[in-house]
Amino acid sequence: MTDPVLSVRGLTVTLPREMDRRHAAENVSFDLQRGEILCIIGESGSGKSVTASAVMGLLPAVMKVAGGQVLYAGRDLLAMPEAARRALRGRSLSMIFQDPLSALNPLMTVGAQIDEVLAAHGWRDREKRTAKVLDLLTEIGLPDPPLLRHQYPFRLSGGQRQRVMIAIALALDPDVLIADEPTTALDVTTQAQILELIRTIQRRKGMSVMFITHDFGVVADIADRVIVMEKGLLVEQGAAAQVLTAPEHPYTRRLIAAVPRLRETDRVAELEAPVILRVEALHKTYRSRSGFLGHTRVVPAVRDVGFELRRGRTLGVVGESGSGKSSMGKVLMKLTDADGGRILLDGRDILPLTEAEFRPLRPRIQMVFQDPYASLNPRQTVGASLTVGPVAQGMVRSEARARAAAILAQVGLDPSAYDRFPHEFSGGQRQRVGIARALMFDPEVLIADEAVSALDVSIQAQILELLAQVQAVRHLAMIFITHDLRVASQICDEVLVMHKGRVVESGTPARIFRAPEQDYTRRLVAAIPGSRWDSAA
């Protein structure tokens, strides 16, 4: 074996004293070989991002490197003065981040941001810089580079922004690219494209890539070798094929088991259950006017959607971001107005009702939101968040309290959660609170809008199990909105595939995912991470 490009030896990073453990990463050692993609996988808080930041020298101020070496070209990066490291950053080691919107400067054009990196590293000649910028934009596969380089980041889609981040990272042809969950914020098809792009560029340039992720599906698609981290410790490392098919450590096995897979068979459900929700020819169009007298921009979000939902059954709604699936969820909840169609809740059209008329019906249809951090009022205790709705609908306070305690137990939270604030909980626990809130009314219909997308794969599995269990006990109907087809196939009885506001295909998950009829559905299915590995496992 040749010499590694980067060699991490006994790296230990300490956390501030008030944290639950002393080290963010403890005695971590691994090598990054020339021209390989190394995946670091683990749950949130496993120390995978901290390890990457320590290698880059970008640790937050509260964390300190307590020991170890990071050897690059025979020199210990950790022992180097800051000025010398800065010169290496970007030129030899470079990084892309999870959220491309916050990592790009909103007030600079895309081209200027790439240009800046070149200028900062001593490219004096303006014309050479411009040529390089165009080269890079072409390389990352963005349409019309001469035009695009004058655009601001907000004009680009999430996937395009991530491509720009990659262009910036590649500007100086680094030896090592560190990618910190670069596809977690993207939908399935965009994720597949970005993974493909990283793989292609890595091969072409013979770069080494350190890729951080929590999804074994992604690992299966991209990795040559894998490192598994748990609570700051490196628990397993090996070739990707070996770790994926024959994991040794129990933690690795648990992570792999948690990856949702396409199911071969459909769930058996009684067909005779009564219809609780019926939607006919639903339309929703967004109109935004630019400026005071500007012309109106019309974006159709939901076009002619119709379906039927029976008690005790789950309807999956899948599609890319911008396909209108979340807009439909909000319209069904009457959180935004619709432009046409009918929504029959237990036979009664709720669409023409005013907010005041609909308020007494709200308890019958409830929602679980995507982001467990944003959907709970940060200034209210969990107890207050749970009871405020029922009390406003006329439930006696003591009764609401007792009910909240019972439901907290049902969603697997400690009774002490009642008096605590949302920030005291992890993402998974918060999502349990979100589900508990929706269940306070004993609803007949539950809409889950990307309810597990923001969670780690292993937490995802637990929440999905909880939802399935709640549904079985209460016999409620569920609409499950997601961009992750694997998740949809796990939990749904029927699936609607949405594209540009229209339903392009519908049917049972096994039929849709195993034998898709439409091109669009086929693209979605092909984009599922780890689909090649799926059949092997």
Add this chain to the structure above:
Amino acid sequence: MTHAATEALAPPARWWRTRTMRRFRRNRLAMLGVVLIVALTLACFSGPYFLPFDELYIDLRARFAPPMTGAHVFGTDPLGRDIAARLFQAGQISLLVGFSAMLMSTVLGTVIGVVAGYSGGRIGAALMRVVDAFLSFPSIFLLLALAAFVSPSPLMITVIIAVTSWMEVARIVEAEVRSLRDRDFVMAARMLGLSSVRIMFRELLPNVIGVIIVAATLTVARAILLEAYISFLGYGIQPPLPSWGNMLNGAQQYLDKAPWLAIVPGVAITLAVAGFNFIGDGLRDALDARSDLR
């Protein structure tokens, strides 16, 4: 790794032990502000009980006594009245006017800001145009015009100041509420069937309380300054009732002979305004979680 993660392990937070308060306490200038304001308030409200002179007691033999003459710590005025006694009495009025004007304008500004920010659309636009209309009036001019029409009792002065300074709070609150309006937790509150009034004042208001407190602190400083200003011009609090502003007014013709007449109330105004401003800036930094990283 985030604040949330660290805070998760903190014991149930009392307000004075929260991160915000810890940051505030670390800010020396802000703590100086607190000390200044506490000291001034204590002096103004308890000082008169310790002084041998009444603020209206006239001693014509002791006119224009410079500071530290006998028991006259700050000297006497053209009528031989003790300046220390007058300063404290005036301070009670100035601080009370400043504080009550702040309360009134903050409540008014908050209500209008929350309603405009949450309602948006036509109601929001209409309310914010009212705010713009008030803002486009030169407020000192408005203040003087109003003061010329009504009898300038301390209460009226307070109301007038409040009426001309609520707009800033309204604007800040409106912007903040508008940014929170489309958050998921507000959607969730609507999903639960809460009324708009409830969402505005029970769900949203607690989330903007930080910026309101900052704006309120800075408003006190402005109100004290405004009161001093209009009293100085003779339209505010009328003698013999002392206020820091009309003490300055009385001092201007003796500036060469007895400069302490102007210096003493001038310093009091400066200390009060600076104190409130320090506190306001300190609170603003403390409420901004990112200031930890600097």
